[in-house]
Amino acid sequence: MAFQVSIPGGSVSRRGFLRGTAATAGALMLPGRLMAQDLGPLVEWLPGGSPLFCEIHTGLLAGFAERGGFSSSETVCGLGQNTEFNQSLIGAIASGNPPDISMLWDSPVSLGAQGAFMPLDEMMKGSTIPLETWPGGLLASCQFRGVTYGLPVTAGIYTMWFNQDMFEAKGIPTDRASFPKTWDEMRKLSKEFTVWDGDYLQVAGFVPPRAVEPMAVWSALNGGKLYDAANLKYMLDSEQNIEMFNYFLDWLNEEYKGDVNLIDRSGNFTDGYPNTTTGMGPAFRESRLAGMQSGSWLMGDFYSDPAPNFQRWDLAAHPVGPSGSATAAGIWPNWFVIPVGSKNPQAAFDYLAYLSVEGVVKWYEQIPDVPTNSQVKAKPPASLVERRGQEFADSASAFLQEQAAIVTPMWDSPVQGFATDQMTRAMEKIYTKAATPAEALAEAQSACQTELERVLAG
């Protein structure tokens, strides 16, 4: 287990050695490749998912492997929590024995920046999936210093969701276009719904956003940014961001008695899933929340346990903040990367190309992960058609594809995990009034920038 400790600027690096070996091995293998069609197994790792998800992917890979002359294919689906999956993947890469291709639920930028994944730009030129076929905001989540380290084959798209039944009951127009366009409008509308029973929140209209992952979207909606990839700088404590949080706090004070604990004790008003620590059902599914932000993955899980007590929900574009000018959407992609040390990088890329344009059709049909490549002609998920009819499914699907085009760059920092934790902490301080937005954000800003510089140095 001898790794070389090198002073910066030193001589033979292990990476260089590996590349040299790989090149030699590749050259030696070439005649062999031309002769025998017996390529080893094509190995893919997935961070997890439902049995259906695993099944679909195993099938897609197996079919592709057979056509490509591989002896077999192997799909490993799920290894503990996401952190453990990342660890296993990194461990495999570090020990020189990674899968040929892997899906990732964390940004490829952090690890790509350190040489864990192969750059794809060369392979993309002249392939069926060149850079132009991918929406800019989505590609940003895989690029570092202009190099592409992965591809966001499908994504969950963050948009607003609302309960059409509740809107109708209050005489509010329920079509997508009439949805509030600004934060002020949303706040005003929210008041129509919110009902308190003492300290118990019975019904709420809209609640100030508390989830950390889509915070970049809210920042963009207010004309700001959390992270500037081009200049490799964090901007957490910019004026727009401070204004944004002050706005949310003001809203919290006005409509929600200024106490997030009251909201949390009354139910799960943050997302559309049961709370994993308290088990409380999602307020949205219980018709106790008129609207919220959510990812498109909810389309698939919406009707599962606990079953919702209404049927007619719809999607809408995000409203814009006081300092913002245009709406934007957010994403949480399913990235695919080719680890450094992959034994079949070209085949892995070919599979990626196949998956991005054709494979996703089968994938999207059964699971609502929205394909992102512009060449895809996918049909909406069958389950959605079943529940809401073809017309609605088509309209929702088309809307999501539109939104994908206006995605704000997210997930593009080399210190994504660190920044997420810092933001979580800052938001907790802000919402529990332990610090002012300016203070909390300044602290997070300094920590993130320091960590960023540390990782980028050397």
Place this chain on the structure above:
Amino acid sequence: MTAPPLAARRKPPRKTLARIVYHAVMLTVSAIFLLPFYWMVISAFKNNAEIFARPMLWFPDPIRWENVADLFTRPDFPFLQQFLNSCFYAGMVAVGTCLSCSLAAYSFGCLRWRGRNFVFGLTICALLIPPIVTFLPVFLGWSKLGLKDSYWPLIAPYFLGDAFYIFMLRQFFLGVPRELMDAARLDGASEFRIWWQIVLPQVKSALVIVGLFAFVYTWHEFFTPLIYLQNREDFPLSVGLFTFRSQRAAEWSMAMMGATFTALPLLVLFLFTQRFFRQGLATKGF
């Protein structure tokens, strides 16, 4: 002066009151200790909504026996295979531990050699090091050997020894009379034969205890197998449950059912060998 046999003593009323108070206190404390277990088991037989129902259900109504079948037939949770893996894993570790630690403990406790106390001191130091500290270099080492995706890294070290059990066993070996060993030496027996045929039988109960402890602790071990193993079919039960809970965070009843079944074999094992446990811990001191 001998006291009359217990049964013949008439208990004064003060003593009966003391006994009642004693049992009342103990039963209350027992109830508190049993609560998490009880909660786990009844939750296993409810569905998600019932677990969080208000007012609380102290007994499942209805008792969802189908949860048991559900658990065994889930495609993403190969319970049976993982159960067998756990048996293999824990069993091998227990056997290896007994063998290796009794060898080392015999050396520390019954034989005299230069540097013995120093090495034993190092052994104590090894107890102070949290495994996470030594984890990464060891992991990279096994990866370089190509043995990462197997049970080798998990089992092989125990065939060399473990600080905790060596420490424990040494205490027992210290109690074996030296004359027995010296007599055998006079007869010309090799140290190995002395160890195997004379000394080990003397500490049989201690070995059973070490084996059982090692089995139970390994049964619970999940971090190491999680890092080294990749396929769900290879996982032991502990990792399977952890993975299941991570991927299906909201499926409480299934998670509780899994936890119940994980604890069940250990409970059976414990009840079966209860006498060894109590005895063993009785001599665990210095």
Place this chain on the structure above:
Amino acid sequence: MADRGETVAGATPPRRRRKAGRAEARAGVLFALPWIIALVVFTLVPLILTFVIAQTKFQIIGLPTWVGLANYEAMLKDPAVWTSARNSALYAVLSVPIKLVLALILALLLNRVTRLAGFYRTVFYLPFLMPAVSGAIVFMLLLSPTGGPVNLILGALGFDAPDWLRDPSVALWTLVLLSLWPLGVETLVFLGGLQNIPRDVQEAAELDSPKAWHRLVWITLPLITPMILFNLVIGIISSFQVFVQAIVIGGTTGTPAESTLMYMVVLYRAAFRYFNIGYAAAMATVLFVVVLLLTLLVFRTARSWVYYEGESR
């Protein structure tokens, strides 16, 4: 007649000792060899490597680069390290003594001959059979403000049920309480010590000082000081290494408000979430040194208050 286990120097005739000496010494080393190999390979080498890595910047992928003491400097400035060190220390100071005292009381109570003794012992041993993760999850369910029985019972008894998992001033106590549940092991260690007290000593004590309280303090307690020492040392070591329960209850950010952020969690996070191995190694080194010093301190003071009966090694 030499007592069991006594190895009084000079008790064996010199000639026999010399002959036995060489063969014995050879066998001694041979028997301990597998363990010595393990010590070196799995403990010493990784430990030294950890010390070395602590002075590098290592992100797993790629090579480590030398940074000297930069990681330690960063640790000094890192608020998360200070917060978690304080939390861990607080946790240790709270849970170790409480656990010791409760376990002792429980052991004393269990030491009576009564029909239900077997049942009680089983009950107190049960938590040992449940893995840390499941235990933590069940605890969270129990303490749930909506469906959890604990708050219900407290409410029925007239107490104001705190918000266990969301109130920063209470959340650490949740962890402490969770640490008290598997009291069984410590209790049984004490119980073993109590049961080892020879009959004649017990009877003599009963004659000398009929008051139970007197007997407890002057006879029983001193005789089980070895067990107290053992539990104390193991308790300190394991309380600083608490990890699984902290992560299940507080996640990687120690919610709420970092009140449950433990040192090991910060270490783990640095290593496996931020891929900052050098930093994690530095944290591990500091932890090792601190716990080592504490343990040495305990052993040092132990000489004055621990009483070994008839043991000569």
